Amino acid sequence: MRPSPRRLFQSLDRLAMRPKSYSFVGLGRMGYEMAYNLFSKQHAQASDSHFVVCDVVPEASQNFCQNFLKQFPGAQISIATSPEEATLASQTVITMLPSSPQVKSVYNEGIIPTLRSLPEELARTTLCIDSTTLDVDVARTVAKNVLQTGAQMVDAPVSGGVTGAKAGTLAFLVGGSESAFKLAYPFLSFMGMKIIHCGPSGAGLGAKICNNLILGVQQIVVGEAMLLGNKLGLDPAVLASVVSSSTGNCWSISTNNPVPNSLPGKSPPCERDYEGGFATGLMLKDMGLATNLSSLAGTPLPLGEAAECIYNQVIQEQPTLGKKDFSSVYQYLKNLSEEGKKVRVRYETE
Numbered sequence: 001m002r003p004s005p006r007r008l009f010q011s012l013d014r015l016a017m018r019p020k021s022y023s024f025v026g027l028g029r030m031g032y033e034m035a036y037n038l039f040s041k042q043h044a045q046a047s048d049s050h051f052v053v054c055d056v057v058p059e060a061s062q063n064f065c066q067n068f069l070k071q072f073p074g075a076q077i078s079i080a081t082s083p084e085e086a087t088l089a090s091q092t093v094i095t096m097l098p099s100s101p102q103v104k105s106v107y108n109e110g111i112i113p114t115l116r117s118l119p120e121e122l123a124r125t126t127l128c129i130d131s132t133t134l135d136v137d138v139a140r141t142v143a144k145n146v147l148q149t150g151a152q153m154v155d156a157p158v159s160g161g162v163t164g165a166k167a168g169t170l171a172f173l174v175g176g177s178e179s180a181f182k183l184a185y186p187f188l189s190f191m192g193m194k195i196i197h198c199g200p201s202g203a204g205l206g207a208k209i210c211n212n213l214i215l216g217v218q219q220i221v222v223g224e225a226m227l228l229g230n231k232l233g234l235d236p237a238v239l240a241s242v243v244s245s246s247t248g249n250c251w252s253i254s255t256n257n258p259v260p261n262s263l264p265g266k267s268p269p270c271e272r273d274y275e276g277g278f279a280t281g282l283m284l285k286d287m288g289l290a291t292n293l294s295s296l297a298g299t300p301l302p303l304g305e306a307a308e309c310i311y312n313q314v315i316q317e318q319p320t321l322g323k324k325d326f327s328s329v330y331q332y333l334k335n336l337s338e339e340g341k342k343v344r345v346r347y348e349t350e
């Protein structure tokens with residue numbers, strides 16, 4: 001369906017700006033930092049660029065604009081009140097949302113109908129980059145519908161956490177056609193260091209979900225080992241240093257260690273009462289994505305299922321940990337141990 005002339009006329013000035021305009025939808029822990037890097041580097045390269053931010057929480061957009069303008073007083077930045085407005089304004093639209101329901105609603109109710117309403121040549125020059133971690137099936141369906149409008153789309157979930165987002169050192173795992181990957185590359189390189197084309201639509205997400213399956217399991221076992229070490233009287237810094245230089249080394253022990261003062265000179269979320277990292281609720285979501293995928297693929301996931309169950313129990317039994325970094329699973333285990341309780345993993349039986 002094409003738009004009414006009146007609506008097109010109203011948005012004509014915005015449409016003229018589309019090629020040099022970049023919209024970012026979802027300014028949460030990750031999106032805020034990613035948008036900041038993208039916009040500041042793009043602004044340094046072309047000062048006539050226009051930036052648009054959009055979040056369901058208006059204060060998130062206002063806060064972003066204020067901070068951005070403080071650092072770049074001459075920058076052109078505005079707030080879109082909906083994904084529809086963001087798509088009308090910009091040829092490049094990046095989304096960073098919690099998960100499948102939000103991506104479905106932002107694309108199916110906002111971005112895709114807007115692309116359908118645009119003149120064909122404008123839809124054709126639009127690029128959508130979704131960096132959310134979500135269900136592969138949902139992402140593929142959304143991408144198929146975007147492609148049908150003539151626009152291009154990649155799934156580009158990230159690895160590297162809030163620290164990587166802030167430093168601009170994220171790894172992007174990209175799914176989509178070769179041509180969409182090439183279009184997305186320059187924008188992704190403003191926000192990350194490693195940009196890997198994993199395959200067709202959904203492949204970036206497949207890789208991301210496999211990575212987080214490993215990470216989710218690892219963080220629990222690191223919590224178990226650090227707690228056991230503590231009971232054995234080991235200094236947490238000594239134990240962290242031994243494991244970091246031994247075969248048990250992994251990101252969860254050497255970068256995201258859950259025990260305060262275990263990583264001298266580093267500042268993992270446990271040093272800030274587990275604030276500011278990757279929320280336990282999001283890790284539970286990712287473990288669910290992995291267990292769903294494995295049941296569709298017919299592969300066994302005994303540790304993944306156990307980990308999903310444990311993160312679920314963390315949130316049920318200690319809800320305040322749901323928004324804290326997922327390394328707080330250590331705190332959950334510690335609390336249980338102090339209360340003399342055991343963790344019961346409830347496997348589903350056939």
Ligand code: NAD
Binds near residue numbers: 162
């Ligand atoms: P977050 O919850 O902090 O941010 C999500 C943002 O999206 C919020 O600002 C929210 O208001 C906004 N939002 C929700 N619905 C919206 C809508 N309909 N329209 C516009 N905005 C909307 O989450 P996050 O930590 O930034 O994570 C985002 C994604 O990145 C998730 O899929 C997560 O799994 C993934 N991820 C997170 C990390 C991390 O360390 N936080 C690391 C890697 C990947």
